[in-house]
Amino acid sequence: MAKLLPITYFPCKDLRKKSKKVVDFKSKEFQQLILDMDKTMQEKDGLGLAAPQIGKNINMVVINTSDGSIVLINPKIMRKSWKKESAEEGCLSLPDIYGMVNRHKIIRVTAFDKQGKKIKFIAEDLFARVIQHEIDHLRGVLFIDKAKEITKGKDKLEEMKKNDYC
Ligand SMILES: [Zn+2]
Known part of the structure; x- marks a missing residue:
């Protein structure tokens, strides 16, 4: 059974750490974590979720697509x-805060799937944007670092900066 995981909120330091490579794909714990992260993303209505957002600093993200969720x-x-494009972005670790972020329009991605098989694909537009956002999380980068403009929740962001959610 998949369970809901608690989200790590900005400005928790876990969100700023560089994540480590996954080496053990086969462990029961890791396979369970994939299921739990997927459930958490679905439940919170996220377009994606990176492991640091649930307090695990490992290189793993789940992405919500129109064809179901994928794990990278x-x-x-x-x-x-x-070519880059600017669009409004939000983040489950920064609820109710949105900003305009410039991202590459098309990217070529390599990753491993949950069985440890190598996958390669091309992503465009929103799919490419979500992947870039989630991979940034693995390097400790948040969309507010790149946003040219905070479009919603400016005051909330200032309030959150004063907190310590860890
Ligand atoms: Zn995010």
Whole structure:
């Protein structure tokens, strides 16, 4: 059974750590974590969820797509389009805060699936944006670091900066 995991909120320091590579794909704990992260993302209505957002600093993200959710383990962006696009983004670790972020329009990604099989694909538009956002989490980068403008929740962001959620 998958269970709901508590979300780590900004400005918790776990969100700023660099995540480690996954080496043991086969463990029961890891397979359970994938199920739990997926359930948490679905329940919270997120487009994606990175492991640091549930307090685990490992290179793993789950992404919500129109064809269901996918898990990307040790993901890497191999190529990025020169063309970028700006759009509004939010984050489950920064609820009710939104900002305009410039992202590459098309990216080529390699990763491992939950069985440890290597996968390669091209992502465009919103799918590419979500992957870039989630991979940033694995390096301790948040969308507010890149946002040109905070469009909603500016006051809330200032309030959150004073807190310590860890
Ligand atoms: Zn996020």
